[in-house]
Amino acid sequence: MALSACSDTSSGGRMQNDALHQAAAQNNVARIGQLLTKTSSLDARDSSGATALMIATRANHIQAARALIEAGADVNAKDHIQDSPYLYAGARGHLEILQMTLQHGADLNSTNRYGGTALIPAAERGHVETVKTLIAAGVNVDHVNNLGWTALLEAIMLGNGDTRYQHIVELLIKAGANVNLADRDGVTPLAHAQARGYTAIVNSLLAAGAT
CATH class of the missing domain: 1.25.40.20 (Ankyrin repeat-containing domain)
Structure with missing residues (x-):
């Protein structure tokens, strides 16, 4: 019973x-x-x-x-x-x-199955207001995921360079993102942006001291 x-x-x-x-x-x-x-x-x-x-x-x-x-x-x-x-x-x-x-x-320190914070896919997918919100909340802008990429790298490598991604790059730079933090192959955000012809993003990176 x-x-x-x-x-x-x-x-x-x-x-x-x-x-x-x-x-x-x-x-x-x-x-x-x-x-x-x-x-x-x-x-x-x-x-x-x-x-x-x-x-x-x-x-x-x-x-x-x-x-x-x-x-x-x-x-x-x-x-x-x-x-x-x-x-x-x-x-x-x-x-x-x-x-x-x-x-x-x-x-804010929790990570997804790729080892990334919420900020990284938000930057990749062009969610400007989300990126702004997460930065304001204090998410680490230079966190590196399991692929060796930061939010800045993903915004450049996986975005299309349009105004959304230009804005996201500017937000990340303003938040103190390391503009010279390269991927695992040693390719910098600037080199990725130049290779893709993203002129506005290139200019933003250069203005922030990218090499």
């Missing part, structure tokens, strides 16, 4: 967790509120290792994310591929959710 009761409780808990994940996926704030009164498993994981907050973040469901964060959801809880709500919001430019995670204990 004890085993049966325990099994029923466990099954009920799983159903509530699944329902919370579904409500997050649907951005159903009312349902989230109802479920939070019935379960203490706010950070329960699904098969991908994602919490309800991670599910809401992936979909950029701001209202669901707010409800979960205000209820105490862990903004640093990582899934099986080392994404957390904070890291994912930064990488994808989900600015409102990112700002909420920063206000609720985001670990």
Whole structure:
């Protein structure tokens, strides 16, 4: 009988967790509120290792994310591929959710599966306001990921040199990024920008003392 009761409780808990994940996926704030009164498993994981907050973040469901964060959801809880709500919001430019995670204990030193901070993919993908927000929060602008690249290098190497990337380079330089920090092959940001014909970025780097 004890085993049966325990099994029923466990099954009920799983159903509530699944329902919370579904409500997050649907951005159903009312349902989230109802479920939070019935379960203490706010950070329960699904098969991908994602919490309800991670599910809401992936979909950029701001209202669901707010409800979960205000209820105490862990903004640093990582899934099986080392994404957390904070890291994912930064990488994808989900600015409102990112700002909420920063206000609720985001670990600025946490890294993704590539060993990069949230700033590096934000710079790579051209998310200007996200880069600005992360710099203001205090993320290390010269962090080097497992590929040997900084945010500055990724903005140049993986961007397209347009005005977004020009702005990001300027933001990083203003924040004190080392403009001469080369990749593993010894190629500097300036050399990468010159090779790609990114004249505006080249000029910004030169003005900052790049060699």
